[in-house]
Amino acid sequence: MSVKSLLEKLNILLSEEHREQLAKYKSLKKVLRALRREKAALKESLATTENEAARKDIDSRLKIVSAQRKKGLKVLKKLKSERNNKP
Amino acid sequence: MFRRLLLPVIFLTLGYGFWLSEEFKTIAAGVAVFLFGMISLEEGFKTFTGGTLEKILRKSTSNTPKSMLFGVVTTSIMQSSSLVSVITISFLSAGLLELTSAIGIIFGANLGTTTGAWLVAGFGLKVNLSAYAMPMLVFGVILMFQQARHLKGSGYVLAGLGFLFLGIHYMKEGFDTFGQGINLAEYAMTGYGGVFAFAGIGILATVVMQSSHATLVLTLTALAAQQISYENALAIAIGSNIGTTITAIIGALGSGVNGRRLAVAHLVFNLSTGLIAILGIFQLIIVVSWISSRLGITADNYTLQLAVFHSLFNIIGIIVMLPLMGLLVKLLEKLMPIEEPEIERPMYLNESLEEVPDAATEAVRNETIRLYDIAVDVITNGLSIQREVFQSGKKARYVIRKSKEVIDNDIEDLYERKIKALYGAIVEFIIHTRGGYAKGALKEELNALRGAGQHVVEAVKGVKHLRKNLLRALKSDNVYLIKEYNKLRFLIVRVLREIEASRSTPEGDTQVIPLQLDPLKLEIEEKINGISSGLDRSIRKNLVNVRSATSLMNDISYCKDTCWDLIEAGLVLFSSSNRVDQTAEQSVALDEHEIAAIIETPHGEPQP
Numbered sequence: 001m002s003v004k005s006l007l008e009k010l011n012i013l014l015s016e017e018h019r020e021q022l023a024k025y026k027s028l029k030k031v032l033r034a035l036r037r038e039k040a041a042l043k044e045s046l047a048t049t050e051n052e053a054a055r056k057d058i059d060s061r062l063k064i065v066s067a068q069r070k071k072g073l074k075v076l077k078k079l080k081s082e083r084n085n086k087p
Numbered sequence: 088m089f090r091r092l093l094l095p096v097i098f099l100t101l102g103y104g105f106w107l108s109e110e111f112k113t114i115a116a117g118v119a120v121f122l123f124g125m126i127s128l129e130e131g132f133k134t135f136t137g138g139t140l141e142k143i144l145r146k147s148t149s150n151t152p153k154s155m156l157f158g159v160v161t162t163s164i165m166q167s168s169s170l171v172s173v174i175t176i177s178f179l180s181a182g183l184l185e186l187t188s189a190i191g192i193i194f195g196a197n198l199g200t201t202t203g204a205w206l207v208a209g210f211g212l213k214v215n216l217s218a219y220a221m222p223m224l225v226f227g228v229i230l231m232f233q234q235a236r237h238l239k240g241s242g243y244v245l246a247g248l249g250f251l252f253l254g255i256h257y258m259k260e261g262f263d264t265f266g267q268g269i270n271l272a273e274y275a276m277t278g279y280g281g282v283f284a285f286a287g288i289g290i291l292a293t294v295v296m297q298s299s300h301a302t303l304v305l306t307l308t309a310l311a312a313q314q315i316s317y318e319n320a321l322a323i324a325i326g327s328n329i330g331t332t333i334t335a336i337i338g339a340l341g342s343g344v345n346g347r348r349l350a351v352a353h354l355v356f357n358l359s360t361g362l363i364a365i366l367g368i369f370q371l372i373i374v375v376s377w378i379s380s381r382l383g384i385t386a387d388n389y390t391l392q393l394a395v396f397h398s399l400f401n402i403i404g405i406i407v408m409l410p411l412m413g414l415l416v417k418l419l420e421k422l423m424p425i426e427e428p429e430i431e432r433p434m435y436l437n438e439s440l441e442e443v444p445d446a447a448t449e450a451v452r453n454e455t456i457r458l459y460d461i462a463v464d465v466i467t468n469g470l471s472i473q474r475e476v477f478q479s480g481k482k483a484r485y486v487i488r489k490s491k492e493v494i495d496n497d498i499e500d501l502y503e504r505k506i507k508a509l510y511g512a513i514v515e516f517i518i519h520t521r522g523g524y525a526k527g528a529l530k531e532e533l534n535a536l537r538g539a540g541q542h543v544v545e546a547v548k549g550v551k552h553l554r555k556n557l558l559r560a561l562k563s564d565n566v567y568l569i570k571e572y573n574k575l576r577f578l579i580v581r582v583l584r585e586i587e588a589s590r591s592t593p594e595g596d597t598q599v600i601p602l603q604l605d606p607l608k609l610e611i612e613e614k615i616n617g618i619s620s621g622l623d624r625s626i627r628k629n630l631v632n633v634r635s636a637t638s639l640m641n642d643i644s645y646c647k648d649t650c651w652d653l654i655e656a657g658l659v660l661f662s663s664s665n666r667v668d669q670t671a672e673q674s675v676a677l678d679e680h681e682i683a684a685i686i687e688t689p690h691g692e693p694q695p
Contacts, residue, residue, distance in 0.1 A: 027671035
């Protein structure tokens with residue numbers, strides 16, 4: 001690795017924008033992990049619940065969590081590609 | 088207490104008088120018809136106040152002499168100083184007139200009102216007025232039934248004059264016959280004791296009849312029938328001049344500071360004039376007889392001499408008070424300062440913060456949260472919910488059940504004074520701060536806070552629109568409509584409760600607020616859809632007419648927007664204090680279209 005590219009990498013590491021993006025990425029991953037746990041818990045609860053009204057409620061929440069996760073994953077993918085495209 | 092007793096006392100006295108004397112009944116009927124004529128005349132002139140009078144007023148009040156002349160001329164034509172006062176107050180309140188000019192008009196109106204005495208004494212008492220009154224009434228009433236505004240107004244003026252003439256005729260008749268039986272002049276009082284006593288009668292009569300003109304005409308007719316002494320009649324004229332200010336003060340109590348200032352100026356002028364006239368009454372009588380002889384008025388024509396006296400002491404009042412007018416205006420402005428409307432001012436924002444970006448951003452956040460809290464108060468008020476009931480912490484359904492009474496507060500005023508004023512201050516601060524130094528994340532946060540504030544404002548505006556039909560529905564006996572509007576109220580209260588629950592989550596709790604509010608968004612959408620589809624069924628079943636249904640449709644939309652605006656504001660204001668986490672959470676939260684897509688997915692469909 002040349003000195004020039006090494007300096008560029010160091011520059012990126014030290015830049016505020018880069019640090020903010022990294023923090024966003026980490027934070028989003030944390031949210032997505034929480035959503036995955038919630039989704040699993042809801043699925044489990046749906047399998048054991050027999051009451052129709054309660055099932056309907058869990059089903060709605062499951063749909064929301066799934067949609068949130070789907071959206072989150074898209075944002076994460078975008079953030080990742082932005083990071084990789086950086087010089 | 089006094090006002091409560093006044094009416095029964097008047098009724099009893101009049102009733103006793105009617106039972107005692109037929110002539111008294113005629114005189115009282117004359118006064119009543121005369122007053123009705125005044126009301127009709129005022130009503131007629133009011134129809135012309137939509138432009139012409141205002142244009143003249145604007146052009147003729149550029150300086151004090153012009154203002155005074157305007158007062159003299161308009162009062163002489165309209166024969167009502169109270170109408171001129173009302174117009175003057177309204178112009179003063181609208182800021183189209185200076186207090187000095189307004190006082191000038193009132194001074195002039197005082198002189199103008201004396202022309203009434205001249206007309207009655209010189210013309211009314213000599214001619215059979217009823218002969219003119221009858222055709223005037225007939226033509227006037229026909230014109231009153233016309234559609235065209237100016238014809239209708241002319242009708243009121245003509246009928247008013249007819250009633251005035253008829254009233255004077257009845258008073259004259261009454262006193263003429265009265266004089267054949269009893270001589271009231273026997274009760275005449277001489278000296279200053281008589282002056283004060285009859286001035287008091289003049290004040291009382293004017294306060295009771297709410298018209299100095301009526302008191303004066305009554306006095307003139309009594310004087311013509313020699314039922315009252317000349318000296319006592321002059322005292323009544325002075326009293327009527329003072330009495331008319333009391334009616335003006337009562338009228339001005341409900342008006343703004345400018346109206347009250349003008350009423351006090353009126354009182355000061357008339358009291359000073361009255362005091363001068365009372366103290367110098369015997370000297371003035373000599374001057375009046377000298378002027379009368381110059382004008383060719385015979386020594387025994389007391390009615391015209393009364394008119395001369397009335398004009399004379401008002402002119403003296405103007406001469407005395409005119410140089411003191413500037414002082415009076417200054418005094419009034421000092422004693423009665425214009426109260427600034429109670430505008431909500433920022434609590435956290437100040438100039439010193441502009442130097443510290445982080446502190447400034449935090450101050451903006453706190454101020455916007457304060458704006459949200461004030462908005463919650465305005466919104467619940469707008470939804471006719473008592474503050475105590477809302478703050479009870481009970482469930483939304485309980486809050487709605489307990490809020491059946493209509494609260495008729497001025498939400499428009501609350502919006503202007505509290506919400507708009509505070510949001511304006513926040514925006515101004517953000518513009519200064521951002522324009523100065525805020526960059527990167529801070530700039531983004533300030534933008535988000537500004538957006539949150541805008542959502543709060545929009546939410547209040549939504550309730551403002553919704554409120555009109557909501558109150559109408561709550562006051563109606565249409566059970567269906569009340570139920571539907573209660574559903575809308577329930578939804579907004581539910582959103583407020585959920586946001587409240589989210590913000591009070593203890594620190595360190597892992598709950599993610601933006602994501603936590605997504606189920607609420609789904610609930611709103613589902614319920615709004617339910618209300619909308621129920622509406623079609625209700626129209627078909629005739630539970631609601633189409634007009635109310637279209638209003639409800641609009642209000643459903645306002646309700647939905649309000650709920651979303653509150654949530655959007657809540658997301659920014661009450662989510663994680665960590666900026667990065669906040670952005671991440673918000674990027675995952677679902678928007679309106681995504682929620683709509685979930686509703687369209689059938690239940691039980693497997694989730695990926």
